[in-house]
Amino acid sequence: MGELAAFIILSAVILIPATVVVASRNIVRAALSLVPTFLGVTGFYIMLHAEFVAGIQVLIYAGAITVLILFVIMLTQGGSGEEVRQVNEQVPLGVTAAVWLAFLLLLVLPRTPWPLSPGRLPQYSAQAVGSAFLTNYVLIFEITSLVLLVALIGAIVIARREE
Amino acid sequence: MTVGLTHYLVVSSLLFCLGLYAVLTRRNAVAILMGIELMLNAGNINLVAFNRYVAPGAVTGHIFALVVITLAACEAAIGLALVMAAYRSLETVHVDEINVMKW
Numbered sequence: 001m002g003e004l005a006a007f008i009i010l011s012a013v014i015l016i017p018a019t020v021v022v023a024s025r026n027i028v029r030a031a032l033s034l035v036p037t038f039l040g041v042t043g044f045y046i047m048l049h050a051e052f053v054a055g056i057q058v059l060i061y062a063g064a065i066t067v068l069i070l071f072v073i074m075l076t077q078g079g080s081g082e083e084v085r086q087v088n089e090q091v092p093l094g095v096t097a098a099v100w101l102a103f104l105l106l107l108v109l110p111r112t113p114w115p116l117s118p119g120r121l122p123q124y125s126a127q128a129v130g131s132a133f134l135t136n137y138v139l140i141f142e143i144t145s146l147v148l149l150v151a152l153i154g155a156i157v158i159a160r161r162e163e
Numbered sequence: 164m165t166v167g168l169t170h171y172l173v174v175s176s177l178l179f180c181l182g183l184y185a186v187l188t189r190r191n192a193v194a195i196l197m198g199i200e201l202m203l204n205a206g207n208i209n210l211v212a213f214n215r216y217v218a219p220g221a222v223t224g225h226i227f228a229l230v231v232i233t234l235a236a237c238e239a240a241i242g243l244a245l246v247m248a249a250y251r252s253l254e255t256v257h258v259d260e261i262n263v264m265k266w
Contacts, residue, residue, distance in 0.1 A: 007166045011174045018178055021197055022185040034197060041204050044171065048215040053207075053228050060232050065200060065239045072193055072243040076250040087188045088259050094187035098180040105176035110169050119219040128222045129229070137226050144233050151237035159244035161251070
């Protein structure tokens with residue numbers, strides 16, 4: 001019962017600020033509304049016994065990405081005022097696409113027989129994740145770090161002011 | 164009534180549709196990137212929920228969620244750098260006004 005209550009509260013914490021993110025005319029308010037959404041997703045991860053992913057979610061999403069977005073909003077004034085039109089001409093198309101996709105997914109999801117299995121997660125998921133990263137998934141780990149390096153250099157090169 | 168896999172999938176699909184709406188209708192490039200972040204979060208919820216309910220013996224879903232979070236950070240950095248570069252040369256962040264190939 002407590003699990004269901006926590007789930008409902010976390011769903012509200014995710015979906016209501018997400019609606020503000022997509023609908024607010026004030027771009028700073030939209031960016032700050034990302035924070036409760038990300039923290040609600042963190043709560044989901046904790047409910048799903050993924051503590052390490054929850055920690056990384058708080059550090060990277062709620063910490064780094066939101067701050068990055070706020071910095072870029074600050075540096076690119078001019079397009080962010082409330083009196084500027086924030087949506088393009090595709091609002092009917094966007095509403096149609098989003099509502100139809102949601103309708104189809106909500107129709108299909110409860111009827112799909114998922115191959116559920118009743119096992120239990122490892123007791124300390126951080127330890128299991130660490131050893132999996134360094135044994136079976138070491139190639140993914142290395143390539144991801146390479147992509148991170150390339151993205152770091154690329155972001156500096158692209159955002160650098162040309163002389 | 165306990166919380167099952169379908170509950171998480173329903174919330175994540177609603178979150179994905181909100182992100183899709185933001186990507187399709189926003190003019191501000193930063194807001195489009197925020198919509199992409201919402202969609203990536205929805206995918207991550209799916210990965211972790213399937214790992215918990217379908218394959219609880221392994222941590223494959225956690226691994227993939229961590230990789231997706233890393234790539235989302237890369238994507239945000241590159242995307243926002245592109246927004247800054249476009250703003251510096253074109254003086255706008257509205258994607259429907261960025262319509263020239265060379266300035």
